[in-house]
Amino acid sequence: MLKQKTIAFLGAGSMAEAMISGLIQTEKVPADQIIVTNKCNQDRLNRMKYKYGVRTVSLSDMPYDEVDFFILAMKPKGAEETLAAIKDVIRANQVVISVLAGISTSYMEERLNQGQEVIRVMPNTSSMIQESATAMSAGAHCDNNNTLLVQELLECMGKVYVIDEAQMDIFTGLAGSGPAYFYYLMEQMENIGKGSGMDGETARKIAAQTLYGAAKMIIEKEESPANLREKVTSPNGTTAAGLDALKKYNGGEAISQAVNHAARRSKEISKELDRVLVTS
Numbered sequence: 535m536l537k538q539k540t541i542a543f544l545g546a547g548s549m550a551e552a553m554i555s556g557l558i559q560t561e562k563v564p565a566d567q568i569i570v571t572n573k574c575n576q577d578r579l580n581r582m583k584y585k586y587g588v589r590t591v592s593l594s595d596m597p598y599d600e601v602d603f604f605i606l607a608m609k610p611k612g613a614e615e616t617l618a619a620i621k622d623v624i625r626a627n628q629v630v631i632s633v634l635a636g637i638s639t640s641y642m643e644e645r646l647n648q649g650q651e652v653i654r655v656m657p658n659t660s661s662m663i664q665e666s667a668t669a670m671s672a673g674a675h676c677d678n679n680n681t682l683l684v685q686e687l688l689e690c691m692g693k694v695y696v697i698d699e700a701q702m703d704i705f706t707g708l709a710g711s712g713p714a715y716f717y718y719l720m721e722q723m724e725n726i727g728k729g730s731g732m733d734g735e736t737a738r739k740i741a742a743q744t745l746y747g748a749a750k751m752i753i754e755k756e757e758s759p760a761n762l763r764e765k766v767t768s769p770n771g772t773t774a775a776g777l778d779a780l781k782k783y784n785g786g787e788a789i790s791q792a793v794n795h796a797a798r799r800s801k802e803i804s805k806e807l808d809r810v811l812v813t814s
């Protein structure tokens with residue numbers, strides 16, 4: 535049962551905080567069974583302890599025996615050092631879960647002891663409000679019961695998609711980085727509203743409500759984006775004029791390139807990290 539599990543976050547940045555926030559709201563795991571550590575910045579740990587009631591420790595004081603799930607939440611380049619630090623102090627059935635872009639299950643398995651249970655996960659920052667689109671792929675040695683428990687854990691933060699690990703890079707481009715594209719879009723909408731004399735805060739809320747309504751229509755009505763777009767578009771009307779401009783300025787291409795470049799960067803990170811192992 536999830537309620538009896540102890541979860542340790544190794545890394546206390548934006549992603550760890552978003553996940554902790556989502557998790558705490560469900561009350562599925564008591565706050566004192568969530569342990570948070572980071573490399574430095576005691577202030578950050580103090581603030582998280584105060585805000586969420588979690589336990590905070592330095593890595594050297596981590597009560598390894600107590601922990602069921604270790605969540606790696608540092609930058610990808612910090613993974614090597616952390617995996618080396620935990621390798622011989624954890625048991626094979628204590629699951630190592632990575633949220634790091636570009637870190638594969640085999641990367642973790644190669645650096646941990648034989649038979650170690652590992653799971654690769656890609657959440658997004660909407661975990662903060664339990665609205666993440668999160669992917670997970672289990673490693674070669676993961677026990678089915680643990681895989682289901684980790685899925686249940688991630689469901690505290692939003693929707694979970696169990697995917698083939700080969701799709702993790704594109705998932706990262708779509709959903710891990712995805713919120714940033716929509717924030718960028720909304721920044722533009724807010725600015726154009728402001729530039730046309732609208733109050734900035736109102737323009738921001740209008741942009742957000744419009745995006746939220748459109749996303750909710752797709753989720754609740756189960757209609758394709760193309761169908762829904764057609765319903766907005768009157769012949770020779772305002773939307774047609776707007777969409778023509780989007781096409782003229784390569785809006786579709788820009789979106790495809792954003793997702794592809796992010797996915798490519800995820801692959802590159804994997805290669806860069808593997809190179810470190812080969813050359814060291």
Ligand SMILES: NC(=O)C1=CN([C@@H]2O[C@H](COP(=O)(O)OP(=O)(O)OC[C@H]3O[C@@H](n4cnc5c(N)ncnc54)[C@H](O)[C@@H]3O)[C@@H](O)[C@H]2O)C=CC1
Pocket residue numbers: 544545546547548549550571572573574575593607608609610612615616633634635656657658659710711
């Ligand atoms: N920010 C996002 O939207 C998403 C981030 N990720 C992944 O999450 C990871 C963390 O990203 P952010 O939270 O944005 O970064 P961040 O820079 O906000 O936080 C990183 C944290 O890791 C700590 N840290 C560094 N080395 C460490 C070590 N050896 N042991 C323990 N803690 C250590 C730092 O002190 C800091 O608290 C990255 O690998 C990223 O790929 C994944 C999905 C979404």
Ligand SMILES: O=C(O)[C@@H]1CCC=N1
Pocket residue numbers: 635706710711
């Ligand atoms: O920008 C990054 O590398 C991380 C991974 C997905 C979202 N943020």
